C-alpha cells in the first residue's frame with residue numbers, strides 16, 4: 210500500500226481491489242448547521258465516500274467545501290466537486306489549498322452545468338480554464354508542488370485523490386474515449402460516469418476504454434440514479450442533454466404497482482450489471498433528493514459490509 | 519461583421535422623454551448588412567417614433583440621417599449640420615459608432631438605438647449566429663476553423679462537455695455543439711491527432727480581461 214498517492218479512503222478501497230461505493234449529496238439551500246448530519250446515518254457505513262455537489266444545476270447552495278468539512282465531522286469521507294463555471298484559476302487554486310488544509314482528500318473536477326439551467330440565468334459564467342485543465346492544475350500542485358503560474362508552493366502540497374467525470378452517453382461517441390484518455394493524461398486518478406441506464410452503450414464504451422488500457426491507469430466508477438417514477442426517467446431522457454434512457458425501463462416503471470420499489474429494483478439490477486463489466490471498479494450512487502434510499506440500494510446490490518480500511 | 523438588433527421602441531422613447539427634436543442616425547456598414555441600422559431601418563424607426571410620440575402626447579420632431587461609417591471621425595464631420603439642429607441623436611450604429619459620435623459631438627446627447635450583439639454572420643436569411651469573441655489570440659488553427667471560445671457555451675478547450683447530444687449544445691437544441699463541428703471538420707481533414715493533445719490554459723490577457731485593448735502600429739503612425 211506504500212504506493213498510495215494520498216490518504217484518501219476512496220483511494221485505499223480502490224487500491225485494495227475492493228469494488229468501491231460512492232454516494233452523493235446536494236447541500237442545502239440554507240445556512241443549516243445540520244445540512245449534512247441529517248442524512249449522515251443513511252451514508253455512514255454504506256459508502257466509501259460521498260460527493261458534495263458544487264452549485265449543482267447552477268442553483269445556489271451551501272458551498273461544497275463547507276459541506277465536505279461538515280461531512281468529515283460526521284465520519285464520512287467527502288469528495289469535493291468543483292466546477293469551472295463559478296471560479297477563475299485564482300479562486301480554484303486557492304480553494305484547493307484551503308480544502309486540503311481542512312482535511313479534504315478527494316476532488317472531482319467538472320465543467321459544471323451551464324447557468325441558464327439554474328435559478329440565476331443572468332449570471333456571468335467564468336470558464337477561465339476547463340475541466341481537463343483543472344485536473345492538470347490540481348495534479349501539478351500535488352505532484353510538482355507548483356501553481357499554474359509555474360511558481361512553487363511555499364508550504365504543504367494538497368494531497369488530493371483527483372477525480373473527473375465521463376459521459377459515455379454524450380456525443381460524439383467516438384470522441385468520448387479520446388476525452389477520457391486526455392483526462393487520464395491530465396491526472397485523473399478516478400472517474401465517475403454519468404448515470405448508466407443504457408447498459409449496452411456503456412458496455413461499448415467500456416470496451417473501447419479497455420482496448421486503450423485506460424482502465425489500468427484510472428479507476429472507473431459507474432454512475433447510477435435510482436429512478437422514483439416513470440416521469441422522472443422520462444424527464445431525464447427528454448430534458449437532460451447527454452442522458453440516454455431505454456424506453457423499456459420507462460415502461461417498466463409506468464406499469465409497476467409500486468414505482469418506487471420498481472425503481473430500487475432497476476437501480477440494483479443496473480449496479481449488478483455494471484459490476485460484471487470488465488474494468489468497472491465501483492459504483493457512484495446519486496440518489497438525487499432520495500438520500501434515505503441509499504442503504505437499501507447498497508444492501509440489495511450485495512455491497513455490504515463496506516471494507517474497514 | 520458586427521451584428522446588432524434594435525432596442526425595444528419603448529426603451530428608445532423613454533430615453534427621449536422631454537426632448538423636442540431628435541435625429542435618427544444610421545450607419546451604412548455592418549449594421550446595414552445585418553438589417554439593424556441601415557437607411558431602411560432609420561426610416562422605419564423614425565416613423566414608429568413619430569407615431570409613438572403622438573400616442574404619448576409628446577411633440578417630437580424626428581429627422582433622418584445616414585453616415586457611411588459611424589466609427590470613423592472623418593465620416594462624422596459630414597453630418598455635423600444635422601446634428602447641431604436637434605436636441606438629441608438616436609444612433610443606429612454599433613457600440614463603437616455610438617461612442618464615436620458621443621466623443622465627436624461633445625455637446626450633443628447621443629443615445630443608443632441598437633443592442634450590439636456579436637461578431638458573426640448570417641447563417642440564413644433572417645438568422646445571424648455568433649462566430650468570434652475577439653479573444654485576441656486566435657486558436658482556429660487547432661480547431662478546424664470552428665471557434666470554441668465563442669461558439670461553445672462553456673468555452674471548453676479540450677473537447678465536448680457531457681451535454682453534447684445529437685450535434686446540439688446542452689443549452690439549446692437549436693444551437694450547434696461547437697465541439698461536434700470541430701470533431702466533424704477535423705475528421706474530414708484527417709487531422710484527428712490534434713484532438714488527442716491537451717490544450718494548455720489560455721492567456722486571457724490578450725482578451726478584454728487584460729483591460730481595454732489598443733493596437734499601436736508604429737509603421738502606420740504619421
Ligand code: SF4
Nearest residue numbers: 650651653656657665
Ligand atoms: S479563437 Fe478568439 S479570435 Fe479566434 S475566432 Fe475564437 S474568439 Fe475569435
Ligand code: SF4
Nearest residue numbers: 670678679687688695
Ligand atoms: S454541448 Fe458542446 S457547445 Fe455546448 S457547452 Fe458542451 S461542448 Fe460546449
